[in-house]
Amino acid sequence: MPALVSIPDLASQCIHCGMCLPTCPTYDTTKRERNSPRGRISLIKAVAVGDLPITTSFAEEMSYCLGCLACQTACPAGVDYASLFEHARAEIETSGLNSSPKRSLYRYLTLDLLFTRPRLLRAFGKTLRFYQTSGAETLVRKLRLTRLLPADLRRLEPSAPRISQKFSNELIAPLESPSNPVIKKIALLTGCIQDLAYAQINRDTADVLLANGCEVHTPPVQPCCGSIHSHNGETELARDNARRLIDLFPPENFDAIISNAGGCGSHLRHYGKLLADDPSYSRRAALWDEKLKDIHEFLTEIKIIPPTQAPFPEPVTVTYHDSCHLAHGQKITRQPRALIALIPGITLVPLTESDWCCGSAGVYSITQPEQSALLLERKVKHIQATHATILLTANPGCHLQIQNALPRLNILHPVSLLAQAYRQSLPLITAN
Amino acid sequence: MLEKLTTLLGKENLLTEKEDLIPYSFDGTATFHQLPLAVAFPRTTEQIAACVKLAHETNTPVITRGSGTGLSGGSVPSEGAIVLCLVHMSDIISVDPANLTLRAQSGAITADIDAAAATHGLFYPPDPGSMKISTIGGNVAENSGGLRGLKYGVTRDYVMALTVVLPNGNIATFGNACVKDVAGYSMKDLFIGSEGTLGIITEVLLKLLPRPAARRTMLATFPSMESAAQTVSAIIAARIIPCTLEFLDQMTIRCVEDYTKIGLPTDCAALLLMETDGHPAAVADEAEKMAAIALQNGAIEVTTASTDAEALRLATARRSAFSALARVRPTTILEDVTVPRSHLAEMVSFIAKTAADLNLTIGTFGHMGDGNLHPTFLTDERDQAEMSKVHQALDLIVTKTLSLGGTITGEHGIGLAKKQWLPQQLDASSLDLMRQLKQTLDPHNLLNPGKIFP
Numbered sequence: 001m002p003a004l005v006s007i008p009d010l011a012s013q014c015i016h017c018g019m020c021l022p023t024c025p026t027y028d029t030t031k032r033e034r035n036s037p038r039g040r041i042s043l044i045k046a047v048a049v050g051d052l053p054i055t056t057s058f059a060e061e062m063s064y065c066l067g068c069l070a071c072q073t074a075c076p077a078g079v080d081y082a083s084l085f086e087h088a089r090a091e092i093e094t095s096g097l098n099s100s101p102k103r104s105l106y107r108y109l110t111l112d113l114l115f116t117r118p119r120l121l122r123a124f125g126k127t128l129r130f131y132q133t134s135g136a137e138t139l140v141r142k143l144r145l146t147r148l149l150p151a152d153l154r155r156l157e158p159s160a161p162r163i164s165q166k167f168s169n170e171l172i173a174p175l176e177s178p179s180n181p182v183i184k185k186i187a188l189l190t191g192c193i194q195d196l197a198y199a200q201i202n203r204d205t206a207d208v209l210l211a212n213g214c215e216v217h218t219p220p221v222q223p224c225c226g227s228i229h230s231h232n233g234e235t236e237l238a239r240d241n242a243r244r245l246i247d248l249f250p251p252e253n254f255d256a257i258i259s260n261a262g263g264c265g266s267h268l269r270h271y272g273k274l275l276a277d278d279p280s281y282s283r284r285a286a287l288w289d290e291k292l293k294d295i296h297e298f299l300t301e302i303k304i305i306p307p308t309q310a311p312f313p314e315p316v317t318v319t320y321h322d323s324c325h326l327a328h329g330q331k332i333t334r335q336p337r338a339l340i341a342l343i344p345g346i347t348l349v350p351l352t353e354s355d356w357c358c359g360s361a362g363v364y365s366i367t368q369p370e371q372s373a374l375l376l377e378r379k380v381k382h383i384q385a386t387h388a389t390i391l392l393t394a395n396p397g398c399h400l401q402i403q404n405a406l407p408r409l410n411i412l413h414p415v416s417l418l419a420q421a422y423r424q425s426l427p428l429i430t431a432n
Numbered sequence: 433m434l435e436k437l438t439t440l441l442g443k444e445n446l447l448t449e450k451e452d453l454i455p456y457s458f459d460g461t462a463t464f465h466q467l468p469l470a471v472a473f474p475r476t477t478e479q480i481a482a483c484v485k486l487a488h489e490t491n492t493p494v495i496t497r498g499s500g501t502g503l504s505g506g507s508v509p510s511e512g513a514i515v516l517c518l519v520h521m522s523d524i525i526s527v528d529p530a531n532l533t534l535r536a537q538s539g540a541i542t543a544d545i546d547a548a549a550a551t552h553g554l555f556y557p558p559d560p561g562s563m564k565i566s567t568i569g570g571n572v573a574e575n576s577g578g579l580r581g582l583k584y585g586v587t588r589d590y591v592m593a594l595t596v597v598l599p600n601g602n603i604a605t606f607g608n609a610c611v612k613d614v615a616g617y618s619m620k621d622l623f624i625g626s627e628g629t630l631g632i633i634t635e636v637l638l639k640l641l642p643r644p645a646a647r648r649t650m651l652a653t654f655p656s657m658e659s660a661a662q663t664v665s666a667i668i669a670a671r672i673i674p675c676t677l678e679f680l681d682q683m684t685i686r687c688v689e690d691y692t693k694i695g696l697p698t699d700c701a702a703l704l705l706m707e708t709d710g711h712p713a714a715v716a717d718e719a720e721k722m723a724a725i726a727l728q729n730g731a732i733e734v735t736t737a738s739t740d741a742e743a744l745r746l747a748t749a750r751r752s753a754f755s756a757l758a759r760v761r762p763t764t765i766l767e768d769v770t771v772p773r774s775h776l777a778e779m780v781s782f783i784a785k786t787a788a789d790l791n792l793t794i795g796t797f798g799h800m801g802d803g804n805l806h807p808t809f810l811t812d813e814r815d816q817a818e819m820s821k822v823h824q825a826l827d828l829i830v831t832k833t834l835s836l837g838g839t840i841t842g843e844h845g846i847g848l849a850k851k852q853w854l855p856q857q858l859d860a861s862s863l864d865l866m867r868q869l870k871q872t873l874d875p876h877n878l879l880n881p882g883k884i885f886p
Contacts, residue, residue: 012762012814016460018501021565022541031473031519032452033500039455046454057451076755077764 005080007087011045013079014038020071025357025375026064034061037071037081044088054095062088063098064371066364067231068357069266069328082266082329083273086230093233111234115192115224116241122167125196129163156366159404161197168195169220171203176216183213184255184302189245189268191261192224193396201396204419205260205295211422212304219248225259227267230274231362242271243281251287260295260415262395263362266329268292294326295415296335296394309424310345311417317347319388320414321379321402322355323395336394336414343421352382360401372401380405392417433490434470437514440482445473445520456515459508460501460562462763463813464848468495468509473520477595477603477634483516484632484878485601493881496628498539498567502574503766504847506627510882516632518569524548525635533592533609534638538569545638554640557584560843561754569633575625577843582801583675583709584641586843587624593637594620599630599874609637622869627845628880630873644709647675648719649743652726652734653700657681659730660702661777664800666725667706668773672718676707677801678750681780683787684757684795684808688749691756696749700732704800705750753797757808760793765809765822769833770842773803782832783807790821804842830856851886 020037021027027036034043040061046052065085072081092098114121131137140146146154168190186209190202206216226241245268249257259265269292275285293301320336327333333355340348359365359375379402383391391411393399403411438446447453448470457467469492474480487494493513500507500517509515518539525535529552536545542563546556559578560566566576572594577586593607606620607613623631654660657679664677680688680703689696696703704726708718723734737743758764771779780796783805787794798805807829809822830840830853840846840853855863867885870877 009762015462015758015764016458016501017758018460018499018562018565021499032447033455034452036455042455042458043451052450052454055451057449061451076752077758078755 007048007084008045010080010084011041011048013077014041014075015077017076019074019076023070023074025066025068025070026371029371029374035064037075037079040065040088041079041081041084044084047088047091054092054097056097058088059092059095059097062092063367066324066357066359066361066371068324068361070324070355070357073328073331073355086233086235089231089233090235091233107232107234111229111232111237115228116237118192118221118223121192121196121224125163125167128160129165132160132163152366155369159365159400161193161400163196164199166199168199168202168218171199172206172216172218174218174220176206176210176218178210178213178215180213182215184215185253186214186216186298187249187254187257188216188218189225189249189257189259189261189264190218190222191259191264191396193400194261195222198396198399198413201260201413201416204413204416205258207419208295208299208304208415208422209258211426212299212302217249217254222248225264225268226274227264228362230267238267239274239278242274242285243278246271246275246281246284246288249288251284251291254291256293256298257288257291258293258295258298260394260413262294262323262326262330262332263397264325265292265294266325269330294330294332294335294394296326296339297330297332299415299418300335300338304339304342306342307344307418307421307425309421311343311420311424312345315345315347316390317349317386317388318390318392318417319349319351319383319386320354321351321358321383321391321393321398323393323398324355324357324361326394327355336392339418340392340414343417345421346417349386349388351386353378354382358398358401360395360397362397365401376401376405383409390417433486433492436486437470437472437483440486441472441474441479445475447471456497456500456517457509458500459497459505460503461505461508461847461849462765464505464508466509466511466513468513468515471515471517473517475520477597480516480518480597480632480634481601481603483514484597484599487514487878488601488876491876491878494632494878495880496569496573496632498570499541499562499565501562501566502570502847503768503844504574504627504841504849506574506845506847506880506883507570508848510880513881518567518634521634522567527552527554527640528609529554531609532640532642534640535635536568536638537635538572538633539567542566542568542571549640550643553643555643556590556638556640558587558590568636568638572624572633572636573626573628574845575843577799577802577804579678579799580675581799581804581843582677583673588621590639591620591624591636592639594623594633595635596623596631596633599876599879603634604631607637625845627847627883629870629883630879632879644675644711644715646712646715647707647709647743648715649676649737649746650706650719650723650726650734651746651749652704652706652723652731653697654702654704654731655700656730657702657777657780660704660800661773663704663726663729663731664773664776666729667722670721670725672708672721674706674718674722674801675709676705677799678705679703679798679800680750680753681784681796683784683793684753684797687756687760687795688753691759692748692752694745694749697732703749704731705747707747750797753795754808757795757810761810761812763809763811763813765811766844767807767809767826767829768798768804768842768844769807769829769838769840770802770804771833771836771838773801775836775838776800776803776805779805779833779836779838783829786825786828790825792818792821792825794825799842802842803838846884848883851884854884854886
């Protein structure tokens with residue numbers, strides 16, 4: 001991405017204080033300076049000024065980084081680590097150092113195909129859904145036919161998400177109006193993994209918005225936000241997706257554009273920077289950034305009508321896990337907790353290390369399985385220590401990662417809990 | 433020799449590739465860089481001793497490092513040096529509540545030490561700003577201070593015993609768990625603050641205190657630095673020793689308000705964060721008296737926190753000072769000249785005047801209770817012209833500090849950063865004695881060469 005500020009300048013903002021080190025999960029694991037943000041910044045700078053070529057070791061280091069941005073929260077000097085990180089990954093892709101036929105194939109299938117063609121992604125989802133619900137999956141697992149898969153796919157197979165019965169376009173009409181007078185005109189982003197595996201969360205988001213006087217516009221087919229492309233060194237594809245979304249949701253038409261996925265929201269908020277040097281989009285991208293809101297952020301701003309009924313017949317204990325890109329990437333930690341506090345019949349127990357990465361980190365659980373597993377284990381221990389019956393989290397990646405380790409734990413998006421509470425007293429909200 | 437080190441420590445405990453070494457070429461300072469020959473991770477005192485003996489064979493300099501957050505260049509490698517990084521020796525070995533002591537390996541993180549003490553209702557008072565990441569070994573080697581210095585003293589006051597690997601590779605232990613011990617010279621005091629030039633500290637025995645039962649936090653704003661300083665003198669004259677007395681000057685207040693937007697008055701000349709701790713009755717009494725004294729001495733407003741959450745909010749103004757300043761320009765140079773308390777206000781005005789005269793941006797904050805100032809230069813190391821003015825300003829500030837009977841460094845150490853001014857502060861025979869000592873203990877100048885002495 002053409003840096004508006006040069007990479008050496010961005011890297012020079014680092015004052016070497018080391019306050020990022022204790023917050024970095026990889027430094028915590030190895031205690032090696034190169035596996036810390038401070039160390040990585042020094043390597044990125046060395047490469048940028050020509051002191052170090054882009055080597056395999058450098059490429060490995062940038063893959064080992066989670067991109068969790070806990071360092072940005074800790075950093076006193078306001079270093080824009082996210083930009084340095086994405087720049088480094090893009091440079092590494094351009095160098096071709098990591099390339100292999102298999103890797104190129106996987107990247108092509110996902111980044112170039114599935115995550116640029118929403119209809120294709122849904123078709124793939126439907127196929128997977130059929131496989132999961134028709135009995136085929138049970139048979140394949142019983143007969144251990146997964147042995148036929150290549151090793152890495154075989155390892156991943158058990159953690160494939162359960163595909164939703166209906167996708168967002170089957171749950172939400174393109175235009176839904178509230179029964180009370182319209183206060184705000186909202187666009188709702190339905191996402192990719194959210195749409196395929198947790199479409200009900202999108203329905204719940206729409207319900208909560210409707211209950212608070214919002215007119216909700218939800219185009220039935222939406223392209224990927226481009227976050228996965230940007231985090232994996234495919235800047236041009238990220239830009240393409242950004243342009244398509246801006247065209248689909250003209251920011252001038254809406255009071256707010258809502259994201260309910262922490263990982264996506266963090267990227268969606270910076271379209272202005274992504275398209276800064278595109279004269280036909282730069283102005284609208286800057287306007288997009290102003291309109292883009294995380295659902296918790298937006299609901300807190302408009303001061304929602306607090307629900308009057310508890311969501312469940314019995315009181316429940318809940319705990320909240322901060323998605324890295326919501327907490328560190330977007331600095332949204334107060335609002336989800338404030339919203340949860342509005343719900344009757346709920347006791348919120350604090351989660352130790354609530355903003356320590358769970359290991360999902362985009363595709364990290366696929367590319368760095370050991371480190372991902374270490375982090376998941378740490379997170380699971382803390383969750384179990386709360387004895388909460390429900391875990392609340394606002395990012396599909398975290399949701400999936402933790403559900404895989406704790407299949408019997410009830411995991412909900414805070415907005416789903418809110419919707420459930422509203423449903424007890426507002427019959428006009430449609431349930432599933 | 434690298435081969436022998438690999439055999440001694442294991443392949444995974446020796447780094448030699450450039451990508452691994454670059455991150456160890458600097459510490460917490462902005463401008464010093466030097467690639468080491470290799471970085472080694474010993475796991476025991478015996479391994480460290482063996483490393484030092486190996487280094488002798490080839491006259492290889494040895495640089496000791498903890499988390500590398502020092503502020504004077506103390507752990508920056510010298511050319512061709514081996515860095516011994518002690519982060520894997522981080523055990524808190526034992527806490528002895530009966531004797532109020534704690535034993536830890538030198539790579540243990542200071543905040544973890546205080547947390548371990550807390551589980552027994554005890555506490556380890558020295559609280560340097562870096563304590564969440566700095567190691568106790570580093571703190572001892574620099575004799576680090578912290579915010580609680582006035583009431584509780586510094587790191588030196590809490591070291592009861594040290595295990596040290598000497599420059600010849602011998603292992604020595606100094607001190608013990610006794611409150612009183614005068615057997616032989618007090619050697620541990622030699623190594624405390626020796627910045628890795630006389631020996632490698634591998635294990636420490638620390639003194640702990642009972643954890644105070646209560647604490648009260650207050651924030652006061654003043655129309656002049658002099659009235660803030662007067663308040664501090666008056667508080668001490670009233671026989672109250674607060675555990676925290678932190679000040680911010682006007683430049684710093686403006687940067688903090690810019691960054692945090694918590695509603696600080698940007699036209700006030702000084703801000704004082706005051707905390708008293710101890711028995712709840714004493715704390716309530718002292719807090720009331722301190723607030724009254726502040727108002728009597730010209731405070732514009734005094735806010736006392738009534739809950740822990742509010743205390744944290746008030747303290748944010750002081751705790752975010754460094755962050756707020758660090759964001760303003762690319763290069764942040766943090767100094768730590770210290771003067772006797774009575775001269776602090778004069779020193780702060782001198783710094784402000786120097787900044788104005790040379791057209792530099794300097795924010796000053798620090799520990800008003802013990803006269804330890806942190807003039808913070810907000811600059812850009814790539815601007816040669818400005819950097820030479822920064823050096824000019826530093827020279828002027830050092831000269832003024834020394835003329836007031838102060839010191840060029842209250843807690844950060846000499847390292848590389850302040851070598852040039854050491855002869856200005858120490859008389860010739862003192863400096864000479866120190867050189868002799870170094871020469872006697874480390875005749876081949878293997879441990880952290882190039883540090884402290886110009």
